[in-house]
Each structure stands twice: as C-alpha cells, then as structure tokens.
Amino acid sequence: MAHKITFTNSIGNSVVLGPKPFKVIRIDGTGGTEADIQTQKAPYQDGHTFVDALLEPKTVEMELAIFARSKEEVFQLRRQLTNVFNPKLGVGLLTYEYPSGVREIEAVPETTPVFPSGIQNSSEGFQRVLITLICPAPFWLDPLENIVKLEDFVANFRFPFHFPVVFSARGDTRTIINDGDVPTPITVEFRGHAINPRVTNVTTGEFIQVNREIPENYRLVIDTEFGRKRVSIIAPDGVETNAFHYIDLESTFFDLEVGENQLSFITSGGSPEVYVHFKKRYVGV
Numbered sequence: 001m002a003h004k005i006t007f008t009n010s011i012g013n014s015v016v017l018g019p020k021p022f023k024v025i026r027i028d029g030t031g032g033t034e035a036d037i038q039t040q041k042a043p044y045q046d047g048h049t050f051v052d053a054l055l056e057p058k059t060v061e062m063e064l065a066i067f068a069r070s071k072e073e074v075f076q077l078r079r080q081l082t083n084v085f086n087p088k089l090g091v092g093l094l095t096y097e098y099p100s101g102v103r104e105i106e107a108v109p110e111t112t113p114v115f116p117s118g119i120q121n122s123s124e125g126f127q128r129v130l131i132t133l134i135c136p137a138p139f140w141l142d143p144l145e146n147i148v149k150l151e152d153f154v155a156n157f158r159f160p161f162h163f164p165v166v167f168s169a170r171g172d173t174r175t176i177i178n179d180g181d182v183p184t185p186i187t188v189e190f191r192g193h194a195i196n197p198r199v200t201n202v203t204t205g206e207f208i209q210v211n212r213e214i215p216e217n218y219r220l221v222i223d224t225e226f227g228r229k230r231v232s233i234i235a236p237d238g239v240e241t242n243a244f245h246y247i248d249l250e251s252t253f254f255d256l257e258v259g260e261n262q263l264s265f266i267t268s269g270g271s272p273e274v275y276v277h278f279k280k281r282y283v284g285v
Contacts, residue, residue: 003027005062007084007107007133009092015084018097020067021077022129029060030096031284033138055283058135060094060107066127074127078115085109085131094133095143096285103140103285107133139182139281150174150199150265150274173202173264176256180280183255185225187277192216193270201254202262209248214272224253 004018005027017024034056039048064081068074087109094107114130115121121128151172178184188208190197193216198209210231214220219234220243231244256278265274 004097006095006097007092008095009084009086010089013084015080017062017064021073022081023065023067024062025065026063027060027096028062029058030140033058033283055138058105058138059110060105060133060135062131062133064129064131066129068125068127071124074122074125078113078127078129081113081129081131085113087111091136094135096140098285102143103282104143105135105140106137107135110134139283140285141282142180142280144279146176146278146280148174148176148263148276150263150276173262176261176263176276176278178256178258178261178278178280180258181283182281183257184278184281185223185253185255187224188222189275189277190214190220190265190272191275192218192272194220194267194272195269197265197267197270197272197274198248199263199265199274199276201256202264203260204254204257206252206254208251208253210243210246211248212243212246214270220272222253224255229253 003024004016005024006014006016008014015022036054036056038051038054040051041048066074066077066081068077091106091108093104095102095104110132116128116130151174188199192214194214196209196211197214197220198207199222200207208222208224210220210222212233214233217236221230221232221234223230229244231242231247233241233243235241263276
C-alpha cells in the first residue's frame with residue numbers, strides 16, 4: 001500500500017496527496033518529536049532528578065511532484081495547493097494513511113507551498129513542491145472515536161422511607177483500556193434527567209461533578225482536553241448553555257491514563273444514559 005496523505009483546511013477544502021497529479025516523494029517528521037526534559041537539582045545532589053518530559057510542537061515536511069499534461073494544468077494544480085495550504089486559515093487536519101494504519105494530526109502550514117524554479121524542478125508538465133506543516137499538539141490521533149457506555153445498575157433505595165426521600169443512581173464500573181502512547185482527554189455525555197452528576201476515574205481517584213439538575217431530554221457535555229475544556233448543557237433544540245460555573249470545586253478534568261482505567265458515575269437523582277468518548281494518542285507513526 002502506497003502512502004496517502006489528505007489535508008483538510010479549516011473551511012473544509014481538502015487535497016489528496018499520493019497518487020497523481022500530486023505524488024508524494026518524501027515525508028519527514030512523522031516521528032522524532034523533540035522533548036523538553038524537566039529536571040530539578042538539590043544542594044549536594046549528584047546529577048539531577050527527572051520531573052517530566054514535555055513534547056515540543058511537531059514539524060512535518062513534504063516533498064511533492066506535480067504531474068500534468070501541460071504548463072497550464074501545472075499552474076491550475078499549483079493554485080489548488082496554494083488554496084488548501086493557506087496559513088491564514090489556521091489549523092487544519094492532516095490524515096496519513098500508511099501500510100499498517102491511519103493516523104491524523106492537527107497542523108497549520110508554516111508557509112504557502114514553495115515551487116522551486118530551475119530545469120530540475122519545473123518543466124512543461126512537472127513541478128516540484130515543498131510543503132512544511134507545524135503541528136502545535138504533537139500527538140497523532142486514531143481517527144476512530146471510541147465510545148463507551150457506562151451502565152446504570154442500581155437505584156439506591158432505603159426502607160423505611162424518611163421524608164424527604166433522596167433517590168440516587170449509581171453506575172456500574174467499566175474498565176476502559178487506553179493502549180495509546182500517552183494519556184488522552186475524554187468527553188463525557190449525560191443524556192436525560194440527572195441531578196448533580198459525577199463521573200469518577202476509580203483508578204486514579206479523580207472525578208468531575210456538576211452541581212446542577214439536568215432536565216429530561218437535555219444533554220450535559222464535559223470535555224477535558226487541555227485548552228478546550230468545556231461544560232455545556234444542550235437543549236433539545238440544540239441551544240447550548242455554558243455550565244462551567246456549576247463545576248464542583250474539587251473536580252479534576254482528568255485524562256485516561258495509559259493502560260486500564262475504571263470509570264463509574266453517580267447522580268443524586270434521575271437515570272441518565274452516560275457515554276464516554278475518546279481518541280487514542282500516539283507520539284509517532
């Protein structure tokens with residue numbers, strides 16, 4: 001299987017690289033992400049103590065060849081590349097299909113495509129092209145989103161009743177496996193009536209709780225991704241309301257750690273359906 005690359009910019013325009021007319025000659029930077037190693041040193045300590053490793057943005061460089069039937073067609077294809085790889089449009093999506101799988105990464109063109117001149121780089125039906133992309137978040141993602149439903153298994157009744165009665169629903173504990181290379185954020189979705197919903201990563205002890213009642217037929221969506229954290233209540237007509245200020249102060253916008261994660265949910269009332277969405281992350285291809 002030949003390598004196939006698709007880039008889609010922020011307004012939905014895309015181009016497929018691999019087969020003619022845009023043949024991929026070379027792609028560099030799919031691995032080899034640089035890391036900033038964080039250490040600390042105490043007085044009289046030999047060496048340093050490792051603290052963390054922070055990955056730097058990734059640079060992907062591509063060399064292409066345009067093959068066309070005429071000089072006019074070459075310039076039309078050049079125009080197509082320039083239209084799609086436009087830095088002013090911001091971050092787009094690079095999808096990379098290779099012999100053992102498919103990965104995707106957010107990327108922004110560092111410059112517009114470069115079309116070198118000279119007899120070795122350009123002719124009647126040929127044009128060499130250089131494209132450089134900067135990936136602010138250095139992780140390749142699995143394009144397939146994993147969706148796991150957390151099952152509701154018990155209504156917490158106690159007899160005899162002493163009013164006021166509080167009914168709570170507790171979710172079964174589900175094991176979710178993150179076999180990517182690094183921890184990955186999640187999106188949690190509560191569908192239906194819920195009071196003070198909480199989702200917990202039992203493995204780490206971290207939880208997220210929203211101190212608010214969610215009406216029937218509404219949805220509560222919690223996104224834990226760094227830089228994109230959100231808590232929203234979505235009405236049946238699609239109107240979205242910010243609910244960030246209802247977050248319990250002890251909450252943590254946690255990731256799924258690498259390996260096994262046991263997740264569960266609980267509410268003070270209601271019986272919502274609860275779904276966890278995530279994509280696995282990889283440091284290279």
